[in-house]
Amino acid sequence: MDEVEIFKALSNKGRLQILNWLKNPEVHFPGQAEKGFDYGVCVGQIQTKLGLTQSTVSEYLTILQRAGLITSTRTAQWTYYKRNEEAFAALSELIQKDI
């Protein structure tokens, strides 16, 4: 658990927005409904909503994943991302105890 890497990942408005949307994917990504939300939300849905380029959004998701804040599942030509809630619980605890 690299603290600096986590905080850097969180030091960006777009990435915070993505994390927030992923708290309630059914609400924020209705276009994902036909594929279901079990594996998370695919990159294209996030890209459309965030309004940045595909490459930028893909990079954002990689940064969040390397920090451990989200996980990915590849199925067919899609990559689904979802929050790793355990990481957030651990981070909250880290701030209370160690930082």
Add this chain to the structure above:
Amino acid sequence: MDEVEIFKALSNKGRLQILNWLKNPEVHFPGQAEKGFDYGVCVGQIQTKLGLTQSTVSEYLTILQRAGLITSTRTAQWTYYKRNEEAFAALSELIQKDI
């Protein structure tokens, strides 16, 4: 409460180290004992322990203060810095609820 500013302030090993030391100033800054710990620890003590230049440490402290994570008290030629525990509690809660 600017979330991005807070996370940027935390995205640095030296600044995290300072915050950690300030949790137990009596333990980590014995040289501060003669002046007491009520107002916090002065810049020089922190600078010596961190081993970076005076200007860098002063800048670090300013960044932490602007993010609301520490507070400062100026007395004579010294500026004392201490943790703002409420900010950390709020941050922990923010991560649990909003991020």
Add this chain to the structure above:
DNA sequence: TTGGCATATCGGGAAATTCCGATATATCTT
């Protein structure tokens, strides 16, 4: 008032981050 001490601010080179367009890769469809 002069000199010394503590801290803040300035200016800048080096490194990292931001976000993009172009391109690569991988999978699906026909």
Add this chain to the structure above:
DNA sequence: AAGATATATCGGAATTTCCCGATATGCCAA
């Protein structure tokens, strides 16, 4: 196999961050 679709990676210009030395500011002591 060829084309379409979804995502990842590359290369780069602009911006930001990092950390420094030099200098400015403010306070104290002689």
